[in-house]
Amino acid sequence: EVQLVESGGGLVQPGGSLRLSCSASGFSFSSYVMHWVRQAPGKGLEYVSAISSNGDSTYYADSVKGRFTISRDNSKNTLYLQMSSLRAEDTAVYYCVKIDAMVPGYWGQGTLVTVSS
Amino acid sequence: DIVMTQSPDSLAVSLGERATINCKSSQSVLFTTNNKNYLAWFQQRPGQSPKLLIYWASTRESGVPDRFSGSGSGTDFTLTISSLQAEDVAVYYCQQYYGTPWTFGQGTKVEIK
Numbered sequence: 001e002v003q004l005v006e007s008g009g010g011l012v013q014p015g016g017s018l019r020l021s022c023s024a025s026g027f028s029f030s031s032y033v034m035h036w037v038r039q040a041p042g043k044g045l046e047y048v049s050a051i052s053s054n055g056d057s058t059y060y061a062d063s064v065k066g067r068f069t070i071s072r073d074n075s076k077n078t079l080y081l082q083m084s085s086l087r088a089e090d091t092a093v094y095y096c097v098k099i100d101a102m103v104p105g106y107w108g109q110g111t112l113v114t115v116s117s
Numbered sequence: 118d119i120v121m122t123q124s125p126d127s128l129a130v131s132l133g134e135r136a137t138i139n140c141k142s143s144q145s146v147l148f149t150t151n152n153k154n155y156l157a158w159f160q161q162r163p164g165q166s167p168k169l170l171i172y173w174a175s176t177r178e179s180g181v182p183d184r185f186s187g188s189g190s191g192t193d194f195t196l197t198i199s200s201l202q203a204e205d206v207a208v209y210y211c212q213q214y215y216g217t218p219w220t221f222g223q224g225t226k227v228e229i230k
Contacts, residue, residue, distance in 0.1 A: 037219070045167065045210060047218040059217055095166055103157060103172040104214055110166050 002026040002106045004096050009111030016086050020111055022079040022096030030054075030074035033099060036081050038092035039110075048094070049081065064090075086115045119143050119213050123222035129230040136198040138225045140211035145191045148215065155215035158187055158196045161224075162207045170209075171196065203229065 008020040022034070036048040049070040050059040058070050069082040079096050093110040100106065120143035130136045146155045154174035159167035169178045171187035174194055184199045198205055206229060211222040 035219070044224050045212070045221040047220065050217065061218055099214075102155065102214060103169070104212065104219065105169045105172070105178070107166040107168075 002098060004098060004106060004108035006094060006096055006108045006111035009094065009113045011114045011116065012086055013117050014087060014115055016115070017082070017084040018086065018113060020081040020083065020094055020113070022081075022108055024077045024079065024096075024098070027098070029072075029077040034072060034079045035097040035099070035104070036070065036079075036094060037097055037107075038090075038094045040089070040092045043092075046092075051079070083113070086113075088115050091115045118218060119146065119216055119220050121211055121213055121220050121222040123209075123211055123225050125225060126223065127226040127228065129228045130198075130201045131230045132203065133200050134230075136201050136205070136227055138196045138209055138211075138227075140189075140194040140196070140222050142192045142194075142213055146213045146215040147191050154190055154194070155213055156187075156189070156194050157212045157214060158185075159210045159212060160205075160207045161210065167210065198227070201227070201229070 003025045005023045012018050031053055035050045038048050039045050048061055051070045051072055055072050067085045071080045091114050093112050095110045096108045097104050098106040122141045124139045156174040158171040160170050161167045170181050170185050175187045186197045188195050208224045208226050210224050
């Protein structure tokens with residue numbers, strides 16, 4: 001069974017940093033592109049970032065480019081999102097997502113990041 | 118980026134009645150090489166992560182009740198709940214995975230009338 005478990009969220013001050021993790025199990029993690037999607041409280045879904053299976057290629061939404069870094073450790077079956085220079089508008093639940101034959105079918109339960117002083 | 122626009126923003130339907138949600142993309146999400154529409158529908162209940170209902174515009178995910186159906190092609194798509202049940206109260210999102218970045222509709226809130 002595919003499982004994606006996010007962690008690392010919490011309260012951080014504007015300008016601060018936080019690293020999110022997504023622990024994956026139930027599939028061959030090193031074979032899949034992985035994604036981060038976020039959802040601000042009471043709002044819709046926003047695509048954040050993606051990383052290729054070997055980590056060589058990454059993508060960032062314009063809203064986080066230059067501030068967030070996606071990475072992965074295939075030996076630990078873990079996906080990361082390093083977030084820096086955080087802003088109030090980064091407050092959201094962050095989901096890691098695995099695709100299956102192109103379809104974004106597997107979502108974690110999410111981890112809440114709150115940026116506030 | 119491909120813009121996804123859903124309508125309506127919300128709707129209230131009586132139990133057992135039909136609910137219809139529309140989704141329009143700013144450009145076609147039909148990949149002509151394989152004749153597949155890269156369009157998914159998700160259900161999100163309060164406090165839960167999005168749940169995949171429909172992919173390739175009309176393929177129901179395993180375990181999803183058959184009262185949920187998807188249709189459409191190119192730029193215009195529809196999610197239909199044929200007989201609304203109490204557990205269907207949720208926000209529904211369409212999403213295109215044709216291009217990067219994935220983009221989502223703004224969501225449609227479905228309630229019981």
